[in-house]
Amino acid sequence: MMFGPDICGTQTKKLHVILSYQGQNYPIKKDLQCETDKLTHFYTFVLRPDATYSILIDGRERDPGSMYTDWDILPPRKIKEVNAKKPADWDDREYIDDPNHVKPEPHDWIWKAPKIPNPQYKGPWKRKKIKNPNYKGKWKIPWIDNPGFEDDPDLYVLKPIKYVRIEVWQVNAGSVYDNILISDDPVYAKKVVEEVFSNREAEKEAFEEAEKLRKAREEEVLVETNCLLN
16 A cells, blocks of 8 residues: 655645555545644554555544545445436426416506506516425436456455555655554554654744844845955
């Protein structure tokens, strides 16, 4: 599997989750966004025996789901009945004309405006609408069991993980990778995340102080450059 953030330029800021099944790679169908600030973050992917999963960032769940629906690994369980047609007696008119609403007598209703503005002009008369008692809702193509679906009870099973590889392609320095954990104990994994982020505030303070120093140096260089130009 491949899991982790991908930040490239100003457009690509996504979180990849690619699973390998029977020699093919399947990217997740969701559009997942990763963190884009300059602080460290902890990405967690949890896969369960019922093929459900959770994605957590810094210990907070973001995108739960299922391998059956969020990857195109297996054919879908249900498909639309392509030969289905709307029944002839299907009434999808939510509102109908009120049959009891009668047009007023001509002397009480002006149907065409005169050549001068008529203060009594009410516009064309229209029968009011009422709820259709036979309304069945908008007809939708029904779903049926997919005859091409074949379940795999071991869908969630990963091959033994022997190696961890970090793929890095960057044009800016400063990326840091640490604390990579592969475990079958979610409770322990959560504890590790909490321990890693116990110094979160100290990291923020150190980063803010480093940013102040960097900006100060840039301003000094700018002043010196202006002096040389003058």
